[in-house]
Amino acid sequence: MEPYLPLLDIDGTLVIVGQVGPMAEFNTVQLLLGRRRIAGSPIGGIRETQEMLDFCAEKNILPDCEMINMEQINDAFARMECADVRYRFVIDMASLARAT
Template structure:
């Protein structure tokens, strides 16, 4: 028998196709912000990587009243971040001048990048007691020199999805703030093409399978 401990109520007015990706990407960023005491307004946060999790990170952090900087490896997502998602700043991590200008400016960074990357450049962007929050699954050992965290009492913290209580809170928060995930609805007969597009990183930012309309 299914226990109600593993069920959340979708708030009235929140479409099911929105609730589904929020329970993944939305919760992944909401949970660490809540758990690590990063919900008060006025904080300065960084979102490293602008994908399915990253774009919700921008939206949720902005809704909490944070100044949000998107950090990306190239300039190609600047317009998306600034004009469509409402980020306050955009830093290209491969641009030494932009990275230098951002040193010691952020209270936290949510790192959504799921492939190996160096830690030191991003740790340098954190203020004293800043937190680098890892959400991407990386199957290689992380590498950093210890002074990168010792100088400034910085932390590297891991997080994975969130609790059932946080899931319900997050849905209510997103409904209250009018937050939605950017999705593309597809039917079952398109799943193979969708998987191929996922491999090419060709989706903004989540596929949702419309089972009801699918010809099964």
Template structure:
């Protein structure tokens, strides 16, 4: 179980798969989705004294603190590096919702 989960999912989704992962008095902080969310079951929140909160991104100082924390603890994003000509294919995957990582465009693949 976790004391804190930072939810960075940028699209409408359910919190139901995450709230049971929180420890008693744990908090799930939404920083990715701005807008409607899927309906969620309240029992895991109420019975576990869990919280859902939201936060905007911090400034440069806070961002650097997060990067330092991640570096210290070996936390890194899951990324797939693609060439510029693969952008449309990447968008197709995003539209289909079958992506569990971020796409990163290799800028060296751009023709000048």
């Protein structure tokens, strides 16, 4: 976290969203001299989520996904267990009708 603190403007806030578990130690001098803050939220809020989505749309930032058919779900699960996943799996729900 320490390399990010100098990027904050004076009176800036670093918001940690979804961090669960221990965090590395950091030097508090950067917090004190820059009047910076650290805040946390398990999920963020609706307003913040909308701002993030608007920013991504404006900058054309898209998620990396691998579309799979329902028939490939077992293969996808096996790949997850082997850490052979580069992107998030998204199930094509149109394939659900073909799988049943």
